[in-house]
Amino acid sequence: MRPLHFAAFVMNTTGHIIQGTWRRPGARQADFNSLDLWVDLARTLERGTFDAIFFADVVGLYAPYRGDERKYVEAGLQVPSNDPSVLASAIAYATEHLGIAFTASILQEHPFNFARRISTLDHASKGRIAWNIVTNYLPNASRNFGLEGLTKHDERYAWADEYVDVTYKLWEGSWEDDALVQDRATGIHADYDKIHRIDHEGPRYKVEGPHLVSPSPQRTPLLFQAGASEAGRTFAAKNAEAVFIVAPGVEAAARDTADIRARAVQLGRSPHDLKFFQGLHFVVGSTEEEAKRRSDELDQWIDYDAQLSHMSGAIGIDLGHEARKDLDRPVGELKTEGVQSILGWINDLVTDRPPTLRDVAHYTSHNGRVTGTPEQIADQLERWRAAGVDGINVVNAEIPGSYEEFVDHVIPVLRDRGLARREYREGTLRQKLFGHGDRLPVTHPAARYRRARVGAAS
Template sequence: MTKPLSFSAFVMNTASHIIHGLWRDKEGHQLDFHDVELWVSLAKRLEEGGFDALFFADVIGLYGNHRGGWEYHAENGLQIPSNDPMVLMSALAVNTKHLGLAFTAAPVQEHPFNFARRVSTLDHISKGRIAWNMVTGFQANAFRNFGFDSIVSHDERYEWAGEYVDVAYKLWEGSWDEGALLQDRVSGIHADIEKIHKINHEGTRYKVEGPHLVAPSPQRTPVLFQAGSSTAGRNFAARNAEAIFIVTPDPESARKLIEDTRQLAIQYGRNGDDVRFYQGLSFVIGETEEEAREKEIELEKKIDLDMMIAHLAGGIGIDLGGLSLDTPLAEIETDGTRSLIDWVKQSTPGRTPTVEDLARLQGKTTRIVGTPETIADQLERWSAAGVDGINVINATIPGSYVEFIDHVMPVLRRRGLARNGQGEAVTLRKKLFGSDLLNERHPAAQYRGAFALEASVKK
């Protein structure tokens, strides 16, 4: 039986996010990213169109140097300037009723006590529609922005993240028992102090007494997203994530990754289907196949290949800005680019890949071109491979989403690949998993009632 896919819109509060150069296109409104009305109108359109979530990527530092310095990024608008998505969540929450609102944040940028407080507040404002994309950060500039001499090593960042989420779980799930907030006008008792607890966390990086200053929100813990692909990242996701964003080149690759990760989740005491998978894809839509291909050719002309290189290579700290597009990648292989080079080779069988292939890699491998019917055919293949949702990447805002909603979603609904309507307003977790709260297999669940038990033992 066909299962409906979940759809999220992958955006960033900046002018140029993934498909670079399109901020110059007259049909796009990315240049208005400072204007809250752009995001409010987009959120409303996505909600009406059947999307489950509006997902904001974020960075807290510059990508690695391009052409010898950082100035290139600012001059070309490559994710700078960019605004804080958590601040934007409040405006979007009060202008929507069904749409999930996901933001990205890393441990380095905020102490977990204050972070947990802000997230709980947003979950209250949205009536339970907040999600957190848990990242560790990968830009050296970001760590220097927060007082570090250099970036913390990869695996240590995940150890740090492990303690960070543990503190948050204790605050969200354990600090307040169910029924603690009484608000009884007659007795004058606002809260039952026997059901509110300090967490007294003492770890490697944090010492947090508590209690949590916010009473439990509709979800308590926000829906937890993650996107790490390394061994440490996948283990972190298998233990903590409810949904994982993936960017695989084809459905079969997705199937293998999904099956492997589900097995990892089982090793951490969870069920394999406790974790959902969202594939990142962009779309070029035409009334005919010929029209779609012509539109793709026009899109390729608008993409700034140098910015694409700056983004991909800068993300791993390699400066390829001085090389021509026809430079063979074999001439620039380093340990830092090994996995990226291998990915490009897989996408260019039978010939030597070049820097231009690298520049076009992300757009080409995650792009589906065709009519609404042939796009639906492809999405059926992704669904059959085990993908639960699609993270829709845009070329223009709002155009990419309006076109998808108007032309592709009706076909998907007819095939049972998209839900019909939003139904009643519920929390994001209930929409995706059928329950407001994390299930008992999630590691955060161990803290429910744990501090009440500690208090009774001390007595």
């Protein structure tokens, strides 16, 4: 049986997913401004043969909760937050194998400059960079970049289609593999005839090129994507290599992974071109009783009002006002241009009645929690693997504690069960994950730009 892959799901901020736990003794996520925190964590993850550290990110405040953004600021809920890509080179220098995945929205940077930065980091890391492609769901973020408001949901994915197309042309089509000569005898540094402009012209972007960076070890970074809406699934099936899911149970995971893999096949890709990472949080104990006690203790630190505000901000509806009216109002009555998949997850989680706002508050802190001994956790992970999940995005309540406990106590049991690897495969992040080389497979849409002039002029 194949081992699972593991990534640490973090954010360069204090309050990421489980709110309020930064106040616990020993929790260091409030030190997020410290480079030492992230380098130390990366070394712990590499000791546990994690595949990657996965940085989430946002570029704006969440939608108002009870009329304004006060709750986010007072709770430290993803504000302040720092640019995760800035950490990548330091983490790469301090580690040898760990992949570095970071989130970047199509909203926040022109694709030409973004492609250049990614290629630079891929060179610096010897091919360990991954990009989590997101479209943006925050109205404040849109206004921060000069838009009137949030772009319609499906239009954001049309925008993303063009954005990634520009980057693919730059990464895959601008420089031929042997264009960088660096011949000391002749004085020829690069072969002009093997470097090509891309001459892209589309609805949003006009990019001449060429790419300013020679081909990096992966050329195109490993591609993550997390969209779970109809448009998001199609985008993932077309572009993603790793898909981050937060299924409410193994049955939903089996359904969702099968659906996206089937879409990938319809688009000419192999179902094995995609790996699915389920988001889970672990509470570990040496006995079942200790694990339950530790889970109950954790609940005492959770800021449930912040949990509801987080989902409120993501959905784009002020649930603070709605909750004051009626916590038992069915969420099925709510319509949003925000993260539509959240409402779908709640409907999957509560099956015996219409889910309510009260369920949303509970879901945000308890969905994906696995409590037990290392052996019991291994049992649960075997079920997720059987459902079609290839990896786990490990959510934290504490940094570094959540990961130290998992590496020290759970990983050894998983290795004995064949659920975690004992050592790294050599090569780039893509080679480590798939074992088929450093570059994208020919079935990926970016591959059509290889070894050919994309534009008419060079």
